[in-house]
């Protein structure tokens with residue numbers, strides 16, 4: 496159902512410019528000062544930022560189209576900075592079944608990646624594998640958005656993102672929320688008028704299983720993490736009513 500990941504161009508149009516979380520993950524990587532494992536690397540937004548610090552990064556991405564786009568970006572980055580690309584290893588694997596030989600100073604699941612683990616067994620498996628890949632003194636970090644969901648099925652325009660696609664483009668987004676399953680299905684339509692005057696439509700959906708704060712904290716503890724901290728922003732501020740993200744840091 497996550498066919499937004501089948502259209503990495505549309506994914507990047509919306510998300511590649513997102514920078515709010517980068518200082519949070521950079522600071523952790525600098526503090527941990529060792530190899531990084533990123534789960535759900537997508538098109539490499541966080542991966543490239545961390546490798547730019549001089550650290551080796553293993554980037555796990557199971558979706559072939561997202562991985563291909565990340566590989567392209569690595570290739571492009573290598574032309575300017577061969578060392579940076581050499582520090583990144585992009586692999587096809589699933590966080591739930593990951594079994595690498597190496598251990599890492601930092602394991603990350605940035606930008607809602609855990610929200611693709613719908614079943615409790617999937618969450619437990621991925622978090623347990625994440626902890627198993629930490630070396631002594633290693634840290635795990637992730638972030639998920641606070642589920643403050645709008646009106647079901649009400650269409651909204653996204654002019655900022657449409658603008659990136661060109662003057663003749665409109666991006667429309669709407670969501671269906673299933674409160675029983677804690678699932679949000681986001682639908683997107685990008686309409687563009689080509690030079691030939693014809694309308695072209697791209698469609699995508701994204702299915703996410705949202706968390707509540709203490710639910711994720713409990714899942715981290717159940718997977719064996721200790722010293723679990725939940726922040727209400729990427730500056731490590733406290734959780735507040737207005738927080739839009741929960742950013743977690745835990746120890747293995």
Ligand SMILES: C[S@@+](CC[C@H](N)C(=O)[O-])C[C@H]1O[C@@H](n2cnc3c(N)ncnc32)[C@H](O)[C@@H]1O
Pocket residue numbers: 500510534535536537538539540541555556557558561588589590591604605606607608611612
């Ligand atoms: C919202 S994107 C985040 C991408 C990137 N970390 C970023 O910050 O831009 C979530 C990514 O997690 C990946 N993903 C989904 N299920 C996964 C799993 N079981 N194991 C590892 N990655 C997964 C998706 O393919 C997608 O690329």
